[in-house]
Amino acid sequence: MVKKTSKNSNFPSDEILMKEEVVLNTYDECTDYIEYDDTKEFSVDEYCDNIQVDMVNESDDKMTLEFDITRIEAPIANALRRVLIAEVPTMALEKIYLYQNTSVIQDEVLCHRLGLLPLHVDPRKFQFPTEKVFGINEKGVDCEEEPEGDPTRNLIFKINVSCTKNRNAVPTATDPKQLYHNSSVYTRAFEWVPIGDQASSYKKKKPGMVSDDILIAKLRPGQEIEASCHAVKGIGRDHAKFSPVATASYRLLPTIRLNAEISGEAAERLQSVFSEGVIGIEKKGAKKIAVVKNARMDTCSRNVFRHEDLAQVVQLGKNKQHFIFSVESTGALKSSELVVEACKVMESKCRSLRKQIEALIH
Template identity: 85%
Template sequence: MVKKSTTKTTEPDFPSNEILMQEEVVLNTYDECTDYIEYDDTKEFSIPEYCDNIHVAMVNESEDKMTLEFDITHIEAPIANALRRVLIAEVPTMALEKIYLYQNTSVIQDEVLCHRLGLLPLCVDPRGFQFPTEKVVGINEKGVDCDEEPAGDATRNLIFKINVSCTKNRNALPNSTDPKTLYHHSSVYSGSFAWVPIGDQKSNYTDSTTPRMVTDDILVAKLRPGQEIEASCHAVKGIGRDHAKFSPVATASYRLLPTIRLNAEITGEAAERLKSVFSEGVIEIEKKGSKRVAVVKDARKDTCSRNVFRHEDLAKVVQLGKNKQHFIFSVESTGALKSSELVVEACKVMETKCRSLRKQIQALIK
């Protein structure tokens, strides 16, 4: 049962800071000039006042600090999207750039194996290294592979070595069919890599901060008796804009905070239907005297499915929207830095860009 309200609900007043969700249309933040927060044109725009209105709230962080959910309010979509893009493409990390392959008798081709090695995430703080100043030379003057592996630069490189060969397990049971019991090193994992310090690098790290792979259980290749992989891998500092292997995040996304308004009292069977069309925890039913009334418990959990519009009676009194000034960010680090540290580094990159742009504009004005 849907009880009609005494006020007009067919065209309710909709806040200017929200985007209306219709049955078959969802406006974006840039539609109908809704991209920017409304300001008082009679007052001069104040940057300090604008920054004071911005609020950042930590919502959830995993125990390993690699996954983070936080809210940013009172900013525009272009700023939120800039933060997302910088997180993905412009926060630097370390990744394997040059693979000096001494032996590869596995079934994986050399170039495919090197590509797989380059994508392995490294657990090392990139802030202690400098960007490479010149392109890594991979061929000699004759146009073939280099004759000798370079020593590496302690301020720009990390070296990881791997040497794994597969042999038969002579103690395996005769009826065994599992390769892990039949052979030694039948599978090569990321844990097989060993860090080789360059110069005084070892003094810069403790046991807990030693450069390593993020996890030791990433499958690199499978071997059989007689097959071997031996390589020396040089890591450099880079950004995701150059190659995806340098991207510090597995995911970096945001969504607008959903809003749900009930413009009439919904009770009885209608309340049960309303609860069923939303995600779990969005709508709850509370007792109000002898009636069971639907209330909005947590609009944040709504996935914006708009299933409510399938019910004609509910669609008339339920108003869906999104708060265009409230951004819910989700950041998942690949393991080099904590997610919270990545957000701070992304803000520093944005600040550097803003300062650079300001200098260029000032130069043009002069």
């Protein structure tokens, strides 16, 4: 049963209103800044003091992070997301010096695949490359021989794997892992080769791949892969292999208002149209009434509008100043460290823009 009550016609300016087929109040009259007042001087310090960051959930391995940012606008939230994806630097394999490849994978495909392998290396200890390694000669060859590498700009990994028959295999065996040695090549086959003083710098933890179990290729007897791989520092804007995150996304905090008392069969129906955990049912005397338990878990499916009686008393929205961020690191740095580095990049951009504006003014 749905018991109608007086409905408040005023809707908060900082919320998006979701109807059955339209979304209202998606932008403000004159600015993205919600509390904009042209009669009052804007204070950066006051604005920054109002911003709140709350840690919600972090995985045990520190690679996945969920946190909330409130009292900011969509352009700032989106800037943080885009910087996380494209402008926080990492290390990745850039030059593959392929000495032997008799696998079924073409040379260029194999090299591209190796370049996408995530490295567990702190990029803050390295500098960006300043010049091209070698130019292409008149014969179209990229380089004549492998360079030594710069310890401040490079990491070198070598791989040399060949597949052979397992003469001790059971005659009835059909599994390639039993029939052959090195039938599958994994990232554990890579060996880090220190250059310069890197051996002393990485005594505690050697640079390597994020995971030892990433499949690179499958070999059969007589096939071999031998390569020397040079890693450099870069950003995702130049190539996706440098992107430090697997996912970096945000969504607005859902809001659900019940403008009437919903009880009995209607309460159970209301609970069923939302995601699990969003709507709860509580006892009120002899009745069971529906209450909003956790709007955060709502997926904003708007299935409630399929029921005419419920659609009249349920008001769906999203808080325009409450952003739920989800960040998943590829493994180079912890997700929390990536967020801090992204903020540093944004700060650097702001300082650069300020200097350019001051130069124009003066």
